[in-house]
Amino acid sequence: MTSRNVSRFWEWGKKIICVGRNYADHAKELNNAVPTEPVLFLKTPSSYLTEGSPILIPKYSTSVHHEIELGVVIGKGGTAIPQSSAMQHVAGYALCLDMTARDVQDDCKSKGLPWTLAKAFNTSCPVSEFIPKERIPDPGNVKIWLKVNDQMRQNGCTSQMIFSIPFLISYISEIITLEEGDLILTGTPKGVSAVQVHDELHAGIDDVVSMTFTVGRL
Numbered sequence: 368m369t370s371r372n373v374s375r376f377w378e379w380g381k382k383i384i385c386v387g388r389n390y391a392d393h394a395k396e397l398n399n400a401v402p403t404e405p406v407l408f409l410k411t412p413s414s415y416l417t418e419g420s421p422i423l424i425p426k427y428s429t430s431v432h433h434e435i436e437l438g439v440v441i442g443k444g445g446t447a448i449p450q451s452s453a454m455q456h457v458a459g460y461a462l463c464l465d466m467t468a469r470d471v472q473d474d475c476k477s478k479g480l481p482w483t484l485a486k487a488f489n490t491s492c493p494v495s496e497f498i499p500k501e502r503i504p505d506p507g508n509v510k511i512w513l514k515v516n517d518q519m520r521q522n523g524c525t526s527q528m529i530f531s532i533p534f535l536i537s538y539i540s541e542i543i544t545l546e547e548g549d550l551i552l553t554g555t556p557k558g559v560s561a562v563q564v565h566d567e568l569h570a571g572i573d574d575v576v577s578m579t580f581t582v583g584r585l
C-alpha cells in the first residue's frame with residue numbers, strides 16, 4: 368500500500384468537524400448566547416479548497432460570510448481521548464475559512480433546520496498549507512487575522528476560545544471517532560461579514576502562514 372502524507376490532508380476525504388460559537392465576541396455579534404457546551408456541525412470533503420481556485424458563492428445565497436479559524440489536523444485517531452493526552456493526536460494545523468451562507472443559516476435557524484446548505488457547499492472550506500505541529504508550540508495563544516481587499520476584518524487570538532483544543536478533541540472523540548486526516552475547525556472570532564464577487568481574502572498567522580483566495584459565483 369502506498370503511504371499517504373497527512374500534509375495533504377484535504378485530499379484524504381476525511382471528516383471536517385466544525386465548532387461554532389467558540390468565541391464569546393462572535394457569539395454576541397450574531398446575538399447568540401455564549402454556549403455552555405460546544406456547538407458542532409460538519410462540512411463535507413468537497414468543501415475543501417486550496418489556494419489558486421476561487422471561493423464560489425452558491426446560487427441560493429446573497430450573503431456569504433468569511434469566518435477565519437484555526438484548524439487542527441488529526442495525526443492519530445481515537446475514541447474517548449482524554450484531555451491529558453489529546454495533543455498527542457495532533458499532527459499539525461491549517462489556517463481555514465468557514466465560509467457561511469449567513470442568509471441561508473438564518474433561515475434554517477428560524478425553521479429549526481440543519482445548517483448543511485449554509486455551511487457545507489462546495490468551496491466552503493478554503494485551507495492553507497499544512498502547518499507541522501512544531502511550528503505552533505502553543506496553539507492556545509495564536510493570533511489569526513483576515514483582511515478583505517486589504518482592510519482588516521478579523522483579528523483574534525485563540526486564547527479567546529471558550530473551549531480549548533484539548534477539551535474539543537476529548538469532547539468530540541467521545542461522540543465521533545477521530546481518524547488520521549480529520550480536520551477540526553475551532554470557531555471564529557468577531558468581525559465576520561459578507562464577501563462580494565472579485566473580493567480578495569488574505570489571511571494569516573504572523574511568521575507561520577498566509578493564504579489568499581478570491582471570490583467568484585456559481
Ligand SMILES: O=C(O)/C=C/C(=O)CC(=O)C(=O)O
Pocket residue numbers: 385386387388389390393397399434465467472553554555
Ligand atoms: O448561530 C449562528 O448564528 C451562527 C453560528 C456560526 O456560524 C458558528 C460558527 O461557525 C463559528 O462560530 O465559527
Ligand SMILES: [Mg+2]
Pocket residue numbers: 385386387434436465554555
Ligand atoms: Mg465557523
